[in-house]
Amino acid sequence: MARSRSDFLPLLPRRNARLDSFLKRNTERALYERIRTYEPCVVVSDVINKVYMYAVLSDERVYLTEFPPRALTAALRLERVRDIELVNDLPDFLSSKDRERCQHIRISYIPERPAEKEHDWLQREKRAGLPPVAPPSRRASHCPIRTHDLKGHPADSWWKKEELHPVMKTSRSASCPDPETLGLPRIPLPHPLPPSPPSSPPEENLKTAESRQVTRRIGSVLTRLLRRDRADSREERDAELHLYVVSQTSTLYLHLQSCWNSFVIKSTLLLDPVYRRRSTPSSDSISAERTAHLFAQLSSELLQDGTTVENLYLLLQELRTAAHRNVTLRRLFWRSGEAFVFLVQTLEECLHGCQSLSRVYTTDQLLLSTLIVQTLAIMFRETEVEAARSSLLFANRGALISRLLLAFICDPGGEKQSRGSASDSELQALLSEYLDAACSLLSELLLLGYETRRCFPGENFVSVSWILGVLQPHPHLLPFIRHQAQQLVLVLSDQNGSVLSPAQSVLLFQRCRLLLACLQYSNQLAQHLQLNFREEFRFAVTPSSAEEKLQPRYPICKPTVRLVQRIVTLIQRS
Template sequence: MAPTGSGALLSRRNIKLDSFLKRNTERRVYERIRACEPCVVISEAVNKVYMHAVLSDECVYLTEYPPRTLTVAVTFRRVRDIELVKDLPDFLSGKDRERCQHIRITYVTEQPAAGGRDWLRRDRRAGLPPAAPSSRRISHCPAIPHNLEGYPAHGEQITEEIHVLKSTRSASCPNPETLGLPRVPHPPSQPPSLYSAASSPTSPLSPSDHRLNWRTEPGQVPRRIGSVLSRLLRRDCVDSREQREAELHLYVVSQTSRLYLHLQSSWNSFIIKSTLLLDPLYMRRCSTASDSSPGKQLPAISLERTAHLFGQLSSELLQDGISVESLYLLLQELKTAAHRNAALRRVFWRSSEVCAFLVQTLEESLHGCQSLSGAYTADQLLLSTLIVQTLAVMFRETEVEPARLSLLSAKKGALASRMLLALICDPEPQTQNQESLVNDCETLLAEYLDAACSLLFELLLLGHEASRCASADNFLCVGWILRVLQPHPHLLSFIGHQAQQVVQVFSDPQDSVLSPPQSVLLFQRCRLLLACLQYNSQLTQHLQAHFREEFRYFVKLPCAEEKLPAHYPISQPTLRLVEQILTLILHR
């Protein structure tokens, strides 16, 4: 977090903790730490211990107070739910009890319950060093009520699981090879970002790429029987590994803490990326687009070098009289670079000119320069789709960048309002004379609408953060976003199109499962529809009036389970969204 230049964030961090993390983690890990918060931890292995929670892109670490070791508490690949519990902890008193935020993380573990040691356990694939016993107790914490216990009685088990970092250069600087993120097979420690120039969830692949080949070959199990057997096999596989649910409780004694928001955002990003990485075509295209040969890793580009290169690209984008072709190629370059470089996404928000230029270009391309017939042209749709995809990339994993919020909330959200209104368009293509042009534009318009849904999803995530934030300065909440969109003449038809696409997924007579990119897009559409149903009465009435019967007869949870494979990380969160949508849209 230090390299982001987040003054507000650094002021909340313990100086000793920041120094410890900087010395004892690799640079790539340190730069992707999103938040650090002191909290009281309760789990199956520790009871009311005051520690620091350290949040990265892939997992939650815990470290003592003050820090001595860095331990993986839970990886996002095992998380099933993250929720904010409204209760008053009995081990706190006075104002601390009232201000406390209780975060419950539910995850799965493959270890039986009897041992009670699944939390803070060593994942043997993580490559962490063996534990070294430590007799040091957490005795110099800030003032905490006396009934908070230290480590539980079976302390020898705890010390066996907490990984004391072996030193190689000094007592405070461990071997960097043992301190990266856990090395887990799915996903890799540094997976490609959500979007790329080669492939993105907002640009659907052809149906032949997406769907599994269900043609029954000799000796093959018919598809309906096969789907039943696959469910039984998955259940047996889960049972054989003795998977069960466990909980990690974090009690943050602060009403202004954003740890819960960062956890939700990090988890969302993780399940999206890890789901996309299950798609062979997506992985192949990412590998093809890679500049490094197998086994050879290019050195990381410094933040200063990244800012310099972005400045050069910006000057080319903003030059007067740039042609549409040059603009398209430069935007492809920007999107691809941002896809691979998280630092570039942070730098983007620190320069208001490029973001404002993209919004203005989208306004002119999609709404200001339509053909005489009133229809979109192919060039307009291609450029507009690329702009929207580029903006969506810039939102990924930049929640802790203060420049993003500052830019979007400046002048009472003027730029954010323009972005919202610019991305909404009429989903019905206008009739043209040539049938081939109509078909081409319908396909391109569908791709644009997918991209617009993904960008609106990112903006709604920003709104959800503001909705839970007590700061009066952060007004960009979900309700505000939908109020800005409400006067748009095509809002109802745009939201109706997104709802129809959800219905179409489940009403497809074929028994095909969704591909990873299709699953991600379904997840984003469901988040959009749920926000409409929860925060806007006009949109709720529209969806209930026009889609209640379609959702009643076509959108079924058993069907959703068939469409969403159990091994997709995004499947369970999507099923929960579908269940919530059904409850709200069928409610009278």
């Protein structure tokens, strides 16, 4: 039975007219358009003790504002988040009725610290030969605060003890504790070095040179020790932000998880110069009206009868590039609906028809199918709050999702039966690229399944289990999942010492998320993986091997290592 539009409201953020008006008036348009959701909740942190506030989530930060709203302040940046989890407890400060309905969200993150330039005294001594200058003392009479994207509205909030560049107010809120009470870190200064001695006579030049060499070695050791000490200190001082949402139907946790996943993927990919150039909007920003006009024109050409394969490929390339750069276009894609249906149908004709009849792949089919799957994966990112997307995907109990799932799963061994002008190695490379894209798309669909599982707890509808259940009868599901596991083993067992690129790191993260879902939500797939990969995962797939392959500076590094740990634990179960 088809669902009405009101049935999808639990997936969408609930609107509050007063807060929405406040955000619209007091934030820059760029920030307002990036706000995913907001929820009232009880906030607990190092400096906030059970205060009823609004948590406001954008695609880069978690903000907090008073109830009713007066100032918007950044609580944390998503790039510093370590983990987001639901805590199964009954908060004693809530009433008995509210305890049962409460969702306790715990966000672990690395707090921002003031720049500790005082520790670099060795370098200053080298440059100037002068003792270090003591930094100005903190003003204990003021509370550190910082506003973000506000239009001239002062902030009197008091929860940002870790801001890098605090702004001091001449008058502070009565709720603002003293900096000493906040435990603001006071960085101890090293003792000043003695002034440089006078020039040595010529006969002491050799001793002086040796002494300087020893000093440089000592300085190098001290610098490394100081850096390690600061790193260890930061590890020990990880902070937590607790949000208690008194509602069983709240979607804040889902949006936090989704937004964090999108952020680590996007920020990692942006470290690739090629991806950054392709994804960064041009300096001439396009208005929403102009974007709508261009999308309507592009989709009209896509849906036109008689379009050749070459023209279709070029139009899809244009659509994919535009979607990379413009989230407004991604929302328009779901609002039209016709383009999504057309792409699903085209994918069915490209791969599903090919497999059911001759099971022969051609170069054109693989190229076009890869482009379609890549485009669809992009369309799913950062559009979970789009009502039209939910209405389209959940209509007729997920009929379109079912068609999409059954269309893009293919036989990884298909290149062995391939024919055409291309060489076997070229077809193998094209099929491998398609399978990578299919893994990314399935990862996005599983993320949708995690969202709906919590919003519709009484129904098994478009949950992760439902998605894997739709795929279960597919004749190529087991070979497809086996290929994804083999690629994970291949990457992590490679001993050549090379690290993964940003795009390869994101793909590794998505493969891990896919395999973890198989182990958690499908007995058939879990047994298949445990039977075929237990030994490989015991010796090759380990958290340490993942750490060796991932750049520590990649935001996706730590989440991937945690996924690997969970996969290894589940696959070793008897």
